[in-house]
Amino acid sequence: MEARGVAKRYGPTVALQDGRLTVLPGESHALVGRNGAGKSTLVTLLTGLQAPDEGTVRFDGEPAPALGDRDAWRRKVACVYQKPTVVPELTVAENLFINRQPVGRGGFISWRRLKSEAAEVLETWDVRVDPDARTADLKVEDRQMVEIVRALSFGARFIVLDEPTAQLDNREIERLFTRMRALQESGVTFLFISHHLQEVYEVCQTVTVLRDARWITTAPVAELPRPALVEAMAGESIAEHAATRTSVAADAPVLLDVEGLTSDAYDGIDLTVRRGEVVGLAGSSGSGKIELAESFAGLHTPTGGTARLDGERLPFGDVQAALKAGVGCVPRDRHDQGLVSAMSIGDNATMSVLKRLGSYGFIGTDRKRGFATELIERLDIHTEGPEQPVSDLSGGNAQKVVMARALASDPRLLVLINPTAGVDVKSKESLLSRMDSAREDGTAVLVVSDELDDLRRCDRVLVLFHGRVVAEHPAGWHDHELIASIEGVDHG
Template identity: 90%
Template sequence: MSTPLVEARGIVKRYGPTVALADGQLTVLPGESHALVGRNGAGKSTLVTVLTGLQAPDEGTVRFDGEPAPPLADRDAWRAKVACVYQRPTVVPELTVAENLFINRQPTSRGGVISWRRLRTEAAELLDTWDVRVDPEARTADLKVEDRQMVEIARALSFGARFIVLDEPTAQLDNREIERLFTRMRALQESGVTFLFISHHLQEVYEVCQTVTVLRDARWITTAPVADLPRRALVEAMAGESIAELEVQLRELDDAAPVLLDARGLTSESYENVDLTVRRGEVVGLAGSSGSGKIELAESFTGLYTPTAGTAQLGGEKLPFGDVQAALKAGVGCVPRDRHGQGLVFGMSIGDNATMTVLDRLGRFGFVGTDRKRGFATELIDRLDIHAEGPDQPVSDLSGGNAQKVVMARALASDPRLLVLINPTAGVDVKSKESLLARMDSARDDGTAVLVVSDELDDLRRCDRVLVLFHGRVVAEHPAGWRDHELIASIEGVDHG
């Protein structure tokens, strides 16, 4: 057996009390495409930061070609070993392809002036060597996503690296572009390039990879040849459960309940031709990988985006797009995806944050009654069991769980007809998580239509049904009582037919 090109053993990485990786292991042989899979939070990204020298592990070792990894500060040595092509571009969009390929190392004349002719010539030679058919003088911003990715790969190869990490490379590509990327990957493999392929779409793993490593709950689970691992076994390894042992509990649905949200043919850059209904007192989940379009779809209903096509009605009235205030007036409440950036004003009190969507109800002619606001905020604090000294306490003093409850309180304060929850339990403790999900249940009992987007299966388990988006399209619908492996298989794009 040949010496592994890359070998990571016993990798441990902690961030304060959080263990991001408890036992990371990876062995990649020269010339293969090796898949790294696992659900969100499994530890994939943390392992990549260690493999690419962005962070040192707290414990464990990384070796390249049998030799210890370079010191963290020696960036040139790392560039000669490994490179990562991320979902988001690391090229400078306004520069040409040639300028990006040789940024910070442009060929110069004797006088130290950049030789633009040599730059273009060397760029053309580099692209030709690796059969990347892109004009070196093209502006990088004008390239297709797949061509931009190939430019980033060529740049990495020019440093001498022969180990390329592809992090969700197909998230923004259509089927034809994906097939072209895979064809290029196979050709590069034949030229001696080795890939670590990270994807939420297991179908792709079977198409392009020879070996797969599974992480779950921050630990290494298994490494096996793709050909020897049936899809069912791979999904079981990711889900951490045996398919045969599961029991299904079904929830009764009220088919007679009126439809509150009715969306038809919604289309944007992130999703395509989506039909969606949510009944009164129904909780509908949206699941999918990071590039599926699920968050952008949900945020469209809250007024953050305007779809390029399609319509939506809430309670029989046209839902306004592209206007958050109008959506709020129409009856939409929202827990946004990021409580720090979108959910809270940290310079204000709990009471101010919780009531800012209903100030018109707490006074007249633009004047807000202080006592009324404090009383209303106190009711919300009690209702959501927010652990605080009172409504005047700064929201910045709160723990993550209690801060998220304030965001939920504000969403519920306006008695919305449609409640949109985006990653509602992200980064909160177990007790706060249960409290937040209980509020979701009570909103349903009150007759609210609830749309919940989450990467957490526990959040989705309480839904009456879950729609799965894959590359911007709804590809599956799972009624309550679904099994984890079934939902994960749909999210990962595995065809069980």
């Protein structure tokens, strides 16, 4: 497969510019880059989900099929995503031949042939899964292999694996790599996308780096030392470090005290956040950082461990109870979790403090309007007034409304999850300034973010990897150090 000079724009946003990739037969080729580097966009162009605005994609020296010819694309390439695309309630055999079941006499599906052909294709690629098994009952690694075999049965020999190890433990990862090597020997080619760089060195022969929607380099893995790979991904740091400030006193009281917190997404988490301290949580998409932060806001119930806020046990699995306990939260997705789009800015900003604005179920309109106006001014929300529908706002101003609501309850713990995602530079600075103000007011702040600029404002950053805290970086860290920890690179 060869992509040359491919570009993709969505309105004014450049998602990919000068994308280049050449994958040779029978190799495992890694595609790496930080979030927003352009990896996902490139995959949509390589799998025929969208056409590039510029540039060319070729398979075996021939131009890529027409966009609407799905069968032709299936014969060329397939992508196994982090989230499964199999139908869980169907059997393995039914998933392998979905929409192309063998037909017997009278035009009815021949279930006997379906099962025998499924067994044959599984045996051909040495995948030991029962064709009659319900796909929902399979382990994640076996579901992934069913998806790979389904792609191979169409004739594709080029498979894109998008974060295939995110939901696997170490033993399962090693089994996946063993199967990948065996398939390579049979002539299958892989494009391997992962945030875990040590995996690139274990299973890939070549690596391509994207940064800021551009191709940066392609090199044999064996000739690219890990520090050089991290540097290619990080680039030169152009962001200035936050202004020097007084560090949190060592004797500042601990507001959030977490011991042994465990769930499906994270394991044995111990952490503390002091009054007036900002602690960052960093990690790749499958690290468990978001689930951990959401647990403090009442969105999940851990299976073990405790968390205390100002000495009192934090309630889990109940957003209202967490709010009452003193937790304010900016959720990860402002559209789905943060805003009620049919309501006004004022209603959205004050919905968490309605009891404070009235009694016996009656809310003073003037009090509510005054409180909302004060929040609008504090957050510098550009609006015609509290009555304006929140759906009219730009992304940056909409996110400020979510931040306003989180701050409205004067929380003791402020949980921020990707607080500046998808906002312009000016709004980003405004949102981060509010975080600094909360810190100065003595609030404990926990920040989860993929943006290094967000994490730069923290007093320290904890890095999660496969659900565990593996590193802690005090303020003043360098980009390459933090990225190396996030990607699981062991310099020792």
